[in-house]
Amino acid sequence: MWQVNVGGDNGIYGLNPSTGDVEAVIANGPWTARDQRGLAYNSADDTFYIGGWTQDIIYHIKGLSWDNPGEVLDQWSFPVGIAGLAYHPGGVLWVANNGEPDMIYGLDAKTHAVLVQFQHPARLDRSGAGLAMHEDGNLWVASQVNRMVYLIDTGMPAVPGITIDPARGAVPAGQSAELELMLDGAKLGAPGKDVQACVEVATDDPVNPLLRVNLLVHVEAGPSIADVTATPSIGEPPLTVAFNASVSAGAKPIADAWWSFGDGSEPAHSVQAEHVYSEIGTYNAVLHVVDEAGVEVTARVTVTVKWLPQLEINPESFNLVIDAGSICQRNLTVANPGAGPMNFQVSVAPSFAESPEWKQYAASAHVKGDFAAEPAGFAGAGAGGPDRFGYIWADSGEANGPAFDWVEIREIGTRVPMYDESGSTVALPFEFPFYGELHRYIGIASNGYLSFDQSALKGFADNAPIPNPDDPNHLIAAFWDDLDPSAGGGVYYYYDEPGDQFIVEYHNVPQWGTESRYTLQIMLKPNGTIIYQYLSMSGDVSSATVGIENGLGDDGLQVVYNAPYVHDGLAVAFSPVGSVIDVNPSSGWLVGGASQDVAVTFGSGRATPGTYSLYLYVTADDPYRPFAAIPVQLKLNLPPAVTVSEPAAGSELHGNSEIKWTAGDPDDSADALTVDLYWTRDGETWNEIATSVPNTGSHAWNTTTVGAGGSTFRIRVVVRDPAGVHAEFVTGEFTIINLAPVAAFSFEPATATVEQVVEFTDESTDDGALTAW
Numbered sequence: 001m002w003q004v005n006v007g008g009d010n011g012i013y014g015l016n017p018s019t020g021d022v023e024a025v026i027a028n029g030p031w032t033a034r035d036q037r038g039l040a041y042n043s044a045d046d047t048f049y050i051g052g053w054t055q056d057i058i059y060h061i062k063g064l065s066w067d068n069p070g071e072v073l074d075q076w077s078f079p080v081g082i083a084g085l086a087y088h089p090g091g092v093l094w095v096a097n098n099g100e101p102d103m104i105y106g107l108d109a110k111t112h113a114v115l116v117q118f119q120h121p122a123r124l125d126r127s128g129a130g131l132a133m134h135e136d137g138n139l140w141v142a143s144q145v146n147r148m149v150y151l152i153d154t155g156m157p158a159v160p161g162i163t164i165d166p167a168r169g170a171v172p173a174g175q176s177a178e179l180e181l182m183l184d185g186a187k188l189g190a191p192g193k194d195v196q197a198c199v200e201v202a203t204d205d206p207v208n209p210l211l212r213v214n215l216l217v218h219v220e221a222g223p224s225i226a227d228v229t230a231t232p233s234i235g236e237p238p239l240t241v242a243f244n245a246s247v248s249a250g251a252k253p254i255a256d257a258w259w260s261f262g263d264g265s266e267p268a269h270s271v272q273a274e275h276v277y278s279e280i281g282t283y284n285a286v287l288h289v290v291d292e293a294g295v296e297v298t299a300r301v302t303v304t305v306k307w308l309p310q311l312e313i314n315p316e317s318f319n320l321v322i323d324a325g326s327i328c329q330r331n332l333t334v335a336n337p338g339a340g341p342m343n344f345q346v347s348v349a350p351s352f353a354e355s356p357e358w359k360q361y362a363a364s365a366h367v368k369g370d371f372a373a374e375p376a377g378f379a380g381a382g383a384g385g386p387d388r389f390g391y392i393w394a395d396s397g398e399a400n401g402p403a404f405d406w407v408e409i410r411e412i413g414t415r416v417p418m419y420d421e422s423g424s425t426v427a428l429p430f431e432f433p434f435y436g437e438l439h440r441y442i443g444i445a446s447n448g449y450l451s452f453d454q455s456a457l458k459g460f461a462d463n464a465p466i467p468n469p470d471d472p473n474h475l476i477a478a479f480w481d482d483l484d485p486s487a488g489g490g491v492y493y494y495y496d497e498p499g500d501q502f503i504v505e506y507h508n509v510p511q512w513g514t515e516s517r518y519t520l521q522i523m524l525k526p527n528g529t530i531i532y533q534y535l536s537m538s539g540d541v542s543s544a545t546v547g548i549e550n551g552l553g554d555d556g557l558q559v560v561y562n563a564p565y566v567h568d569g570l571a572v573a574f575s576p577v578g579s580v581i582d583v584n585p586s587s588g589w590l591v592g593g594a595s596q597d598v599a600v601t602f603g604s605g606r607a608t609p610g611t612y613s614l615y616l617y618v619t620a621d622d623p624y625r626p627f628a629a630i631p632v633q634l635k636l637n638l639p640p641a642v643t644v645s646e647p648a649a650g651s652e653l654h655g656n657s658e659i660k661w662t663a664g665d666p667d668d669s670a671d672a673l674t675v676d677l678y679w680t681r682d683g684e685t686w687n688e689i690a691t692s693v694p695n696t697g698s699h700a701w702n703t704t705t706v707g708a709g710g711s712t713f714r715i716r717v718v719v720r721d722p723a724g725v726h727a728e729f730v731t732g733e734f735t736i737i738n739l740a741p742v743a744a745f746s747f748e749p750a751t752a753t754v755e756q757v758v759e760f761t762d763e764s765t766d767d768g769a770l771t772a773w
Contacts, residue, residue, distance in 0.1 A: 004039045004050065012039065012048060014064075029070040031059040038085030038131065040093060042109075044163060047073065049093055049109070053081040058093070060109075076112050080105065084131035086139060090156050091167035094131050094139055096120065102128040104141060104152070108168070121150040161187030162197060162215075183217060185295070191221030191250060221250030222295035225287060234304040234623045236339065237280060241303055243273045245287050252291040260286050262303070277305045309342030309592065311335075311622040313630065318616075320602055321635040321723040324609035328602050332630070334588065334618060335595035344620040345587045346598050348385055383613050387467075388555045389435050390578040390606070391548060395559075395570060398613045402573035406521070406535055409505050413494030418485035420512065422446045423457020428502055429495040433528040433576070434474070435550040442524075444491060444504055445472070448479040448544065450522060453551070461512065463545040465561045469553035478522045478532040479566065481544035484512040489519075501525050508536075516540045530574040534566050541566045548574050577608040580634065581616070602634055609636045609667060635723065640665040640673055642719040642729045649732025654709070654739060659689075659699045661729065663719040670695055676718040677701075681710055695719070703736045711735040741765065743773075 001015045011027025026048075037052035046063035060074040080103065084096035088106075092115060095105040102120035107113065120128055120141065127145035134140060139152045161184040171177045181199065188195045194216060201211040228245040235241075243259050258269040262283035268275065277283060283303045290296045312335040322328050336342040383401065385392035394401040416424045423445040431438040434452065442450050445457040449472065456472030461482035464470060485491055489508035496503055502524040510517050516539020523531040530548065542564045549556030559565070559572055582601040590596060600616065616630040642663040647653055663673050677689035677699055689701055706713070713736050718728040744763040752758050764773060 002039060002041055002048070004036050006037060006052075007035055010034070010036050012050065012070075024064055026061075026064065026070045029059070029061060029072055031057075031061065031070075031072065031075075037083050037098075038095070040085035040087040040131075042087045042089075044089065044165070049085050049087060051078070051082040051085060051095075053083060053098055056080065056082055058082065058085070058095075078105075078107070078112075081128070083128040084142070086131035086133045088133055088137060088139075088154065088156055089163055089167070090137070092154075092156065094133075094154075096128045096131045096141060098126050098128040100125040102126065102143075104131075104139075106154075110168075121152060122146055122148060161185070161195075162199075164199065181215075185217075185219050185222065188217060188219050191219055193219050195219060220252070220293070222252075222293075223250050223254050223289045223291045223297050224248045225289055225297055225299040228287060228299045228301050230285060230301045230303050233302065234306070234308070236308055237278050237305050239277045239303070239305050241275055241277065241285075243268075243275065243285060243287070243301070245271055245299060247271050247287075247289050250291060250295070252293040252295070255290050255292045257287065257289045260288065262286070277303060280305055280307070307340035307592070308338050308624075309336050309340045309590070309620065309622050310338030311342065311344065311618065311620040311625045311628060312337060313618055313628055315630075317631045317633075318600070318602075319633040321637050322603050323725065324603075324607070324636045324638050325605055326603055327605075330600050330602070331597040332583070332600050332616065332618075333595055333597050334590070334620075336590040336592060338622070339592045341592065342590045342620050342622060343587070344590065344618060346583045347586065347617045347619070348387075348581050348583065348614065382615070384559070384615055384617075385557050386577065386580050387557050389550065389576065390580075391435075391557055391574050391576050392580065392612065392614060393547075393557050393559055393572060393574045394613060395572045397570075400611050400613045402531055402571045404533060404569050404571040406533055407496055407499065407501075407503060407523075409492050409494035409496075409503050409521075410490070410507050413492035413503070413505065416444055416491045416493060418446045418491050420446060420484045420486045421458050421461060422485075423451075423454075425454050425457075426493055428524070430500075430502070430526045432502070432524050432526065434476075435555070437551070442476075442502075444493065446483055446485050446491070448477070448481055448483050448506060448509075448518070448520075450476040450478075450504060463543070463562070466545060466547040466549045466558040467553050467556035468549070471553075473549055473553040474551045475547075475549040475556070476522060476524075476530060477545050477547050477549070478520055479506070479518060479534075479537075479544045479546060482512040483509050483518070485509050487512070489517065511540060511543075514539060528576045532572040534568060534570045536568055537566050546572065575608075577610070577612075578606040579604040580607050580612055580636070581614060581632065583616070603636055607636055609638045611635045611667065635667070637721070637723050637725055638666040639725045640668070640719045640721050640727045642675075642717055642727050644715060644717050644729045644731050647715060647731060647734045649734060652735045652737060653703045653713075654737040655704065656700060656702050659701050659715060659717070661697060661717045661719075663695050663697075663717075663727075665721050668721045672722050674720050675699075676720070678716045678718070679706060680714050680716070681706065681712055683712070683714060686716060689715075704738055706736055707738070709736045709738040 001017045003013050005011050005013055009027045010032040011025050013022050014024030016023050031050055034054045035052050036050050040049040046065045048061050049058055051058040056079040057075055058078050059072050062069050062071045080097035081099040083098040086094040091109050093107045093109040097103050104118055105114055106116040108115055122143035124145050127143040129142040129144040132140040137156045139154050141150045141152055163182045165180045197215040199213040203209055226246045231242045257271050258267040259273045260267045261275045262285050285301050285303055287299045314333045334344050382398050383394040396402055396404050423443050425441055425443045428440050428442055431440055439452050443454050443457045444450055451472050452474040460472050463480040487510045492505045494503050504522045507519050508517050519536040521533040543562055545561050546559040547557050584599050588596050612634045614632040618628040642661055644661045646660040664670050673695040674692045675695055676691045678686040679689055680686045712733050715731045716728055718726055720726040742765045745760050746763055747758050747760045
């Protein structure tokens, strides 16, 4: 694709239509001294026509295949305010002006004579802009005022693949002229097809002004190339690359096949080849295949030889417990032990929206149903976030993720009338909070998403990454793809009152134009929690967007974009929990051998307590490790609580007594707690009763171990959770009475003779344990 750098160097730039990369530049010649507007290309002789309204001169210049690209072959003045040029293979140069009024002119490219002229179809003044030839010989005309593009019938039909030389001329009386027809089988039609065409020769013969020659061309299949590979396609010098491809013959046997490696080396005459690149550079290796009819096809693969970066991170995971409401920082070290420089980014909510692949696709024209043309994205690692607002997500495969719990509503819910590219707004049974706003209505779109923007429900078949400022926004995207409820299935909604949740179900809805069918649900809960569930996802699941996005499209969470992730039995939940993780800096550039510490901040004053399974994502331009997911187990811990019921303040204890308490924890089970018990008689010195005892709620205590009794005793019960966070309870004062022992005994027999043995039995008592007698 050729373009003029208007107002810059006025050069002609050759762009790769697939990538937008500049692959060729012609920027030398007198025509570069002033701004140029129009550009036309004649592929038959590799020449350009260029001109603009500042000079009103049309230059005919050499193309890249000539000895001196940019050199002027011809020039002439055409003072109409030149705004656009286009070349017709019949030898006509079309010119659009920018004037009063705007006109279109057809010039003989050789004689410069005006062959035809007519008013611009916009019928405006000073709106003329670019021109372009359509492959059928008609003319595209643009207006920069009404921003419309028109296709004009030139009356000069062109059949792709057929060119005539010369396209015009004069025949002296009594003589003849030969016209050469050149047929390009690759452009005429598909192999095996018969193509009918007619060559018309218009003359000034009053008797026979129009000569017609009918053509019937059978297009034979040429050779074909598939599965072209270069392994590896990137690496450091010297780089040994193995080339391979699948080659098939067409109508004729293959005569030769060879690789040219793009580095000036000798070609290798084989479909399979190995080559060593010793110099830094980007090389286009081309496989040529020629059959016995001389038909040649080529396939290209790019090999990049450069010093490579290498992504290393430390640590590979985080596992922390911090007090709720507090923050702590740890360092994540990003290192590049490789030889080349490395860019890196660290994120808690990665998006595909800033990738060059997406930007290129977003700027291109899209064909409905062409799912293969969509860029391949990526899926999260099972959990992610928070975004700037504070939403996080986790799926049912994570330890703290949601459980898959399908609630079938097809028989009890309300069916939403749906067709392709449609939507409907329904009332919610409660106010639903979403990114800080409360909503009572929600829109259901046919393409697998909900939105609080009623204008964003129809016509958005092309799913996009999240976040993205383009419509649709205010987005709850369970499976945003080009779905077509008119081709089958149905969409339903229902308020599940026992579960207090609003449910939308897409049941067996097909992807547009395919056999893929999907059954999924979206559940909204009054506290702002959102749950997606996938019951049956049959067919292609790699061309959808899953996530949430705010109303401006500048904040959100992307679970997956155009990658395999969704499967039967999966649940994904989103919850607004506040800021849980932050990173600084979020990006950097490292030379080879360097490293950088990234400060990772965990927790905040507004984060919701709980246990989180999240990920940090590091991306880099290391071709062999472009992406790393770092698991984060984070517990924002709440302390346990304990109360003591016995001994109560003012009670009196003596001997064996029981201490009773009740202990619990908001974020740990009661069984996970341990208990320490202490006593004091003066409130200052605490004495151990028992430590690390199970949280059974009671413990036996022999009060005589305190020694002398008194009325100022207290008990302290300390409860600890697994993280070591503790809470304690100190009782009021109570009394311990240690009674003096009572000495007593009995003997048998009660009356004894001198010769009998008398047995004495100790029957002394005490409120504690006797230690000596």
